[in-house]
Amino acid sequence: MKIVDLKTHAVAVLVEAPLRHSTGVHPGYLVRTILELITDEGIVGLGEVGGGDQTGLFQKLKPRLIGEDPFHLERIKQKTLRQIYYISNPRAYAAIEIACLDIQGKAAGRPLCDMIGGRLHDEIPFNASLSYRYREGDLGGETTPEDMVAYAKQEVARCGFKSGKLKAGVLPPENDIAVLYAVREALGPEFGLRVDPNGFWSRGTAIRVAKELEDCKLEYLEDPTWGLEGMARVRERTSIPLATNMCVARFDDFAAGVAMNAVDIILSDIYYWEGIQGVKVLSGMCDAFRLGLGMHSGSELGITMAAMVHTASTLPNLTYSVDTLYHHMLDDVIVGGKMPFRNGCIAVPTGPGLGVELDPDRLARAEELFRERGDYYARFHEDTRRPGWFPINPGW
Ligand code: MG
Numbered sequence: 320m321k322i323v324d325l326k327t328h329a330v331a332v333l334v335e336a337p338l339r340h341s342t343g344v345h346p347g348y349l350v351r352t353i354l355e356l357i358t359d360e361g362i363v364g365l366g367e368v369g370g371g372d373q374t375g376l377f378q379k380l381k382p383r384l385i386g387e388d389p390f391h392l393e394r395i396k397q398k399t400l401r402q403i404y405y406i407s408n409p410r411a412y413a414a415i416e417i418a419c420l421d422i423q424g425k426a427a428g429r430p431l432c433d434m435i436g437g438r439l440h441d442e443i444p445f446n447a448s449l450s451y452r453y454r455e456g457d458l459g460g461e462t463t464p465e466d467m468v469a470y471a472k473q474e475v476a477r478c479g480f481k482s483g484k485l486k487a488g489v490l491p492p493e494n495d496i497a498v499l500y501a502v503r504e505a506l507g508p509e510f511g512l513r514v515d516p517n518g519f520w521s522r523g524t525a526i527r528v529a530k531e532l533e534d535c536k537l538e539y540l541e542d543p544t545w546g547l548e549g550m551a552r553v554r555e556r557t558s559i560p561l562a563t564n565m566c567v568a569r570f571d572d573f574a575a576g577v578a579m580n581a582v583d584i585i586l587s588d589i590y591y592w593e594g595i596q597g598v599k600v601l602s603g604m605c606d607a608f609r610l611g612l613g614m615h616s617g618s619e620l621g622i623t624m625a626a627m628v629h630t631a632s633t634l635p636n637l638t639y640s641v642d643t644l645y646h647h648m649l650d651d652v653i654v655g656g657k658m659p660f661r662n663g664c665i666a667v668p669t670g671p672g673l674g675v676e677l678d679p680d681r682l683a684r685a686e687e688l689f690r691e692r693g694d695y696y697a698r699f700h701e702d703t704r705r706p707g708w709f710p711i712n713p714g715w
Contacts, residue, residue, distance in 0.1 A: 320388055320426065324357040325381045327374040330685035331692050332620060334647040336459030338450040341488030341519035342710040343700035347455065348688065349618045349644070350695035352377070353652060353677070356418040358389060362425045364418035365673060367622035368410050368590065371694045376411050389419040392596065400593060409569070409593045416594035417626045417673070424672030431629040431673050435595060438632035442664035446511065446640040447471065447480040448616065448647065449502075451489045453704060462490060464501035471502050474646060475510075478660035482511025482538070482640045488519035492528045492715050499535050508536060511640060515541035518565050521713035522549045529557035538639060539584055539611075542566065545712060550581040562586055562639075564615040570597075577608055584611030584639065589623070591615070595630045602634045616642035621653035624665065625673040628658075632667045652685050654678045 331348045338345040352373035354366035383398045400412035424431040432438040449471055454460030461470050471483050483502065487495040495514060503512055514537065520528060525543035532540070539562040544553055547566045554561050562584035567576035568591045576582055585605055587598045598614075605612045614631060624645055631637055640663070651657045653675040658665050668674025702708050 320362070320390065320422070321359045322356050322384050322387050322389055323359045325377060325384060326355040326357070327377045328353040328682060328686055329372040329374050329689045329694075330620070330652055330682065331689035331695065332651065332685055333649045333688070334644075335452075335649060336455035337453040338448075338486070338644070338647060339453060339489045340450060340486050341517045341714055344453065344702045345618070346695065346698050346701065346703070348692055348695065349648065350689060351618075351620050351623075352414070353622065353682070354414050354418055355677075356384070356389065356415070356422065358422055360426070362422050364389060364420075364422035364425070365622045365675070365677060366414035366416075366418035366421070367620055367626075368414040369617050369619070370410060372689070373411065376408065377414075380411060380415070384415065389422040392416060392419055395419065396593070409597070410590040413590045413594040413597075416596065417589070417622065420595060421672035428671050430667070430669055430671065431626070432632045432667060435599060435630065436633040438629075438667055439635060440632045440667070442661070442666045443628045443631045444481060444640040444664050445478075445643045445645070445660065446513070447474040447478065447483040448486065448642065448644050449474070449483045450486040462494070464494075464497045467498045468501050468505045471506060475506065478646050479662040479664075480660070481509075481663045482513070484541070484642060485512075485514045486517075487514050488516030488714055492520065492524055496528060496531050499532060499537070503535050511538050512536070513538045513541055513562070516543060516715075518542045518545040519710070519712060519714040520544050521715065522552055524713070524715050525549070525553045526556045529553060529559055532559060533557070541586070547572070547575055547579050547581040551579040554580060554582070560584055560611065562611070562613060564588060564591070573604060577610075582610070584613055586613040586615040586642070588615040588617065589626060589630065590617060595626060598630055599633070602636055606636050611638060612636045613639040614641040616644050618644045620648070621651040621658055621675050622673060624658055625668055625675045628665050628667050629673065650681060650685070652677055652682045656681070
């Protein structure tokens, strides 16, 4: 089998209300690039990547992919991730690998998870992203603990989530602390709760906040401060486990993270860790070093959601619910629209490959919205309600 063509689509999908984070705002919509790898046997593999419009990057890589066998992933990886100095990109490779594994599954008539070891679980629990939101129509506008409790309860009622994560660092730390205790009180001791200011607190603030949160029964503090050194020093001063998707976010970081005792839990990500097979390698490394394993979300649509669910289903040591922003989105580009949450979980698709297909009408609408709204990443930090504002680290 050979790859004979490649198609790309830059798409935008609306979110319910703009999501605030410590370095800016998701401006009411999310941009993804959809990849179609076409084979000489007529099988089409689907991939997806974030980070704005990546269509140009895939077109640059196209000559390196044409003629390759989609089963020969090690060779494709060397050609697209390792050897092109100026466009070396694990994110692009991850999207290509998703598409190749989709092709492999379709060729075998088996779900993608069967290409990577087979599933241990039939459904994967997800975690509600609880962001402070700007108001959009009747939605959003949350700032106070009361607002955030109402919002968390609504997400739990709507999707059945058993855990939630506060995207902190937007408002003063005292507000985040009050929100976390209020959510703990409202949703009870069994509700999984975590907080992520994206490294935006100073080391001193992080130590102080950790001390004040000792009685909140958090699953973990995620990137409370910047960098391996800061995380290692905070970790010495708290009993709350530290997680990261920032300071140990690629294979090159792993040895230093372990040597410095900087983290307890690594949040895997198909795009940071060189694809689905890279996440499998990371899973084994975390197991060997007795580190916890979670899974980070980078605002995925259905193709990546399916890839994440397939991957997660095969990981024996993934003991934390998977992050997601999917519940904020108003549509998807796959047939049937968004995959449903049931009791906070998404079922592992059982069809061949990823088990999801592109919906031509939804894809066309999402491409049109991208043309109207423009590239998301160019405006990633822009906060139109605070003209001229930009993040300074540490923020608190
Ligand atoms: Mg994070």
